[in-house]
Each structure stands twice: as structure tokens, then as C-alpha cells.
Amino acid sequence: METLEAVTDIILETLLTSVRQVIPVPAAAQIPEVFQNSVAQSDIGVLVGFTGDLYGRIVIQGPSEVFGKIGETMFGMPLEGEMLHSFVGELANMVAGNTSTLMSSxxxxxxxxxxxxxxxxxxxxxxxxxxxxxxxxxxxxxxNIILLTQH
Structure with missing residues (x-):
């Protein structure tokens, strides 16, 4: 049986692979950092939970401008306001859904x-x-991609 740390590494690796597959621009991940207690957000983010064999949450957060540029790259038009908020939710849905599919393999x-x-x-x-x-x-x-796993 794999340790929680090993499973967390597999989820994180799969999550980053999914980000690279879903977002159509070159992506470079920095070294992961472990933290405790809380997560701060200053602009926009999205939380998706996952259940089943593994339990936890994925948070994707960043500046509105960055999500706007991602949306413009994917859809060919600038996104603002409620349209941007909806896009951020759908982007997380695509990343998390793809991660779920990759984890099943x-x-x-x-x-x-x-x-x-x-x-x-x-x-x-x-x-x-x-x-x-x-x-x-x-x-x-x-x-920022944040992975919160539960024991």
C-alpha cells in the first residue's frame, strides 16, 4: 500500500499534467511548497473537491488578468465580469475532470x-x-495550484 505522501505526489503530478493538457500555452511549474493552517487569496480562485478512493480539494487561484488571458487564448475574445467568473469555474472543472480521468488510468x-x-x-x-x-x-x-488532501 502506498503512503499518503506517495499518493499526494501522484495526485500533484497528475494535476500538473492536466493543467498542461487543458491550458493551451506552455506551462512551467515551480518547486511545490508545503504549508499549513490557511490559504490566502487576493483576487480570484476556484475550489473543486474530489471524493472516491482519495479525498481532498483542488484550488486554482491567481490574478483576474491571467485568467482573462487564458480565456482569450482559448476562446479568442477577452473575458470580464461574470463571463470571466464562469470561465474560471469551467476551467477548474476541465482541469479537475481531466485529473480524474488520468487518475483512473x-x-x-x-x-x-x-x-x-x-x-x-x-x-x-x-x-x-x-x-x-x-x-x-x-x-x-x-x-497557483493548491492541493489539499485529507487523511
Whole structure:
């Protein structure tokens, strides 16, 4: 049986692969950082839970401008306001859904929850431990991918 740390590494690796497959621009991930207690957000983010063989949450967050550039790259038009918020939720849905599919090929069955879009300054508490990875997207900027696993 694999350790929680090994399973977390597999999920994180698969999640980053999914980001690279879904977002159509070159992406470079920095070294993952472990954190505890809380997650802070200053602009826009989205949370998707996953259940099944594994339990946890994925948070994708970053500046509105970066998500706007991703949306423009994918759809050929600038996105703002509610259209941008909807896009951020759908982007997370695509990433999490693709991650679920990739994990099934590794023998892990996970289902995802509907995305929850979070706009503005906020802090998520009650986090035992998480992993954060900054991903640089060429010609768009940086987003943070956060993986919160539960024991």
C-alpha cells in the first residue's frame, strides 16, 4: 500500500499534467511548497473537491488578468465580469475532470464536486496541510495550484 505522501505526489503530478493538457500555452511549474493552517487569496480562485478512493480539494487561484488571458487564448475574445467568473469555474472543472480521468488510468477512482468560484480577498482556514505550486503560463502570467488532501 502506498503512503499518503506517495499518493499526494501522484495526485500533484497528475494535476500538473492536466493543467498542461487543458491550458493551451506552455506551462512551467515551480518547486511545490508545503504549508499549513490557511490559504490566502487576493483576487480570484476556484475550489473543486474530489471524493472516491482519495479525498481532498483542488484550488486554482491567481490574478483576474491571467485568467482573462487564458480565456482569450482559448476562446479568442477577452473575458470580464461574470463571463470571466464562469470561465474560471469551467476551467477548474476541465482541469479537475481531466485529473480524474488520468487518475483512473493509475488505478484510482475519484469523482469531482462542482466548482466553487471565489472572488476577492479571502482566507480559507481549517487546513491541516497543503501543497502549493506556482505555475508560469507563457504570455499570460502565474497561477497557483493548491492541493489539499485529507487523511
Amino acid at each position: 493509475k488505478g484510482q477512482t475519484i469523482d469531482i464536486t462542482p466548482p466553487t468560484v471565489m472572488v476577492g480577498h479571502l482566507q480559507l482556514y481549517g487546513i491541516e496541510q497543503g501543497i502549493s505550486v506556482t505555475v508560469h503560463l507563457e504570455n499570460a502570467g502565474e497561477i
